[in-house]
Amino acid sequence: MTSAWLVIITHCVTKLHIFLPDFLKALMNLATDLRKKRYFLYEMLRKRLVTPMHPQMSRVQEAERSLV
Structure with missing residues (x-):
């Protein structure tokens, strides 16, 4: 048994x-x-957030400009 x-x-x-x-x-x-x-989806999401949906600047762009 053990050998098997x-x-x-x-x-x-x-x-x-x-x-x-x-x-x-x-x-x-x-x-x-x-x-x-994951990186590709992150880039798509980032571009979507950065490009403004309306004439006003998005919050992401405001935050990026305040850091610079």
């Missing part, structure tokens, strides 16, 4: 050792994609 478990665990560890680098690479690619999408 040892064989199963060894088999799983060797398979994990083979697939783990690919899995980690895919995970890092996913994180990079999400970071890029």
